Each structure stands twice: as structure tokens, then as C-alpha cells.
Amino acid sequence: MTTSSIRKPDYERMLRKAGVRITRPRKVIVGILSQSDDHPDAFEIFQRAVAIDKTISLSTVYRTMKLLEGMGAIHRHAFEGGPSRFEQAGGDHHDHLIDLDTGDVIEFKSDRIEQLQDEIARALGYEIVHHRLELYGRKKRA
Amino acid sequence: MTTSSIRKPDYERMLRKAGVRITRPRKVIVGILSQSDDHPDAFEIFQRAVAIDKTISLSTVYRTMKLLEGMGAIHRHAFEGGPSRFEQAGGDHHDHLIDLDTGDVIEFKSDRIEQLQDEIARALGYEIVHHRLELYGRKKRA
DNA sequence: AGCTATTTGCAACTGAGTGTCAACTGACGC
DNA sequence: GCGTCAGTTGACACTCAGTTGCAAATAGCT
Numbered sequence A, B: 001m002t003t004s005s006i007r008k009p010d011y012e013r014m015l016r017k018a019g020v021r022i023t024r025p026r027k028v029i030v031g032i033l034s035q036s037d038d039h040p041d042a043f044e045i046f047q048r049a050v051a052i053d054k055t056i057s058l059s060t061v062y063r064t065m066k067l068l069e070g071m072g073a074i075h076r077h078a079f080e081g082g083p084s085r086f087e088q089a090g091g092d093h094h095d096h097l098i099d100l101d102t103g104d105v106i107e108f109k110s111d112r113i114e115q116l117q118d119e120i121a122r123a124l125g126y127e128i129v130h131h132r133l134e135l136y137g138r139k140k141r142a
Numbered sequence C: 001a002g003c004t005a006t007t008t009g010c011a012a013c014t015g016a017g018t019g020t021c022a023a024c025t026g027a028c029g030c
Numbered sequence D: 001g002c003g004t005c006a007g008t009t010g011a012c013a014c015t016c017a018g019t020t021g022c023a024a025a026t027a028g029c030t
Helices: A011-017 A024-035 A042-052 A058-071 A111-123 B011-017 B024-035 B042-052 B058-071 B111-123
Strands: A074-077 A085-088 A095-099 A105-108 A126-139 B074-077 B085-088 B095-099 B105-108 B126-139
Touching: A011 A024, A011 A058, A024 A042, A024 A058, A024 A085, A042 A058, A058 A074, A111 A126, A111 B111, A111 B126, A126 B111, B011 B024, B011 B058, B024 B042, B024 B058, B024 B085, B042 B058, B058 B074, B111 B126
Parallel strands: A095 A126, B095 B126
Antiparallel strands: A074 A085, A095 A105, A126 B126, B074 B085, B095 B105
């Protein structure tokens, strides 16, 4: 029984469409990504990959993440003071709140904010290609 | 005749208050910051500093930026795919739009967005310590 | 199975920033 | 103005995240 999935990108299909080879390391890595609903960094992905196939190298993880990012299959987030973290693309757009005490990443979404961003960019004569909104905070004790 | 300044932090006073020494390298660096209204990175500050005093080292620039940041005298911005850039604190809070073609940094401010961020954090049970909002875009051709 | 361009693992490299340490110096007391 | 000495500096080694060069391995074709 596999974990049921909603809106998971079909990585193998995307790789095929990108005209690259479906190699063993790439299969292992996209398998891990399909299983993950957190925001692992390259080294964490590498560790999970090694548990499945101990010959996989960290360089290959980096190369594969770059490839997948270029294909739009994953998103890269460079939160402050740490390595890039990755998540599957395909869910709808959201921003992040990072818990400064635990490092937890909470996703949120605000159409109002997106809309205001567009208005601001337009007023400045720009077209937004992408944006980054991160809130860094601490849990209010109840 | 010196460039007239609006709301420039008095770095020497802040350094004194922080209980650290007013050394020659620190004087040169804060002098450069007072003169700058762009967002230079550590290496650019180093280059401007060397032009004034060729004995200053890059390590000292890094150390001084960290010191000033800790004192709240400057802000550090880690825009994507590049080194940290710095700007004087003391102006009022703003966010940044980065021109993807030129690297230009445009400052903007939206109270509405700030307010919405607070609402979102509150709804999630968090208190915002700080946040980061960056728009990456391209100039609309007229 | 055989061919070959793509991909891999390894190790060496890069860029940004930090740590170590002997030498230097600013701020205080005299 | 001069000595003292903790704070600071410059040089350089080091870390960390990520990239690159290259010989060996292999996916995907026939």
C-alpha cells in the first residue's frame, strides 16, 4: 500500500519529456520527493537516498535538484541562515512562516497580499517574475 | 562641504555606546556607509575602503558589518543568488523589488501588506520577529 | 549484445563567510 | 606625553554549500 497522493507531479514523465535519461539515482531521488511532504535540504535528501541505494553521491543529488528545479518540478527555498530546502511543485502557490525556535516551516497563502504585490510592481513599472515572502516568528505562548 | 544627510545613524556614537573602540578601519567603513545610498555587498565595501586606506582587510569588513548589524545600525539583505548586501538602518522599514536584468534594487513600502502579514501570523498563533518580502521582476517595456 | 552519448562518483575547486592567532593600537591612568 | 593592556587587526587556514572536471559506468537505442 502506497501513500495516496494528491497533485503529485509525475516526475518520470517530466524527465522523459525533458529528454533526459531515467537513471537509477534519479529514480531514487524523485521517489523520495514523492514521499516527502516536508522541506528537506540536499543533504537530507542525500541521506534518505543512501538508505535506499548506498552508491548515490551528494553531487548527484545537487545535480538532480537543479535539473528538477529547471523543469519546474520542484521549488527551491533559500531560507535565511541555512542551505536551500526543496519541495514538490504542483500544489498551489503559498508562502512560508518559519518558526525561529524549531525551524518548522508552515505554509500559508494570501490572495490579498499577492494582489497588493502586483499592484506595487505595476505602479513601479515592473512585471513580477517571482517573489519571496517569508515570515520569521515565534509561537505565542497560549 | 559634506553631503547633507537625512536620518543617518551617528555610527561613532552608536559604536561608543556599544562599548567598542573607534578604530581606523571602523571609521573608514562607517564613513563609506554614510556616503552610500545603494546596497553594497561586503566586497564592494572592502574595495571602497581600500581606496581610502589600503591596509584594511576583507575580514575586518565582514567583522564590522556583523558588529553594526548586531547593533541595529545596518540591515543585511540576502537576495537570491548573491552575497549579502547592506544598507544603513534608520530610514523607515521597506521591502525590495529586484530588477532581474540589471540587479537594481528598488525600495517600496506597503502598510497594507505589513498588516496582512501580522493578521496571518496571529491566526497561526505566531508573533512575527521579522520578515522578508522581495519581488523579482522585469521592467515593463512602455 | 554492441554502441555511444549521457550520467555518475569522486575529488578538486569556488565563493561567502568565520575562526585562530601573533602583532598592533586605542583608551585609560598616570 | 607615555606606558599599559584588553580590544582589534591582518593574514591565512578553515568551514559550508554548492559546482565542476574527468574517467568509469550505464541508459537507451538498434
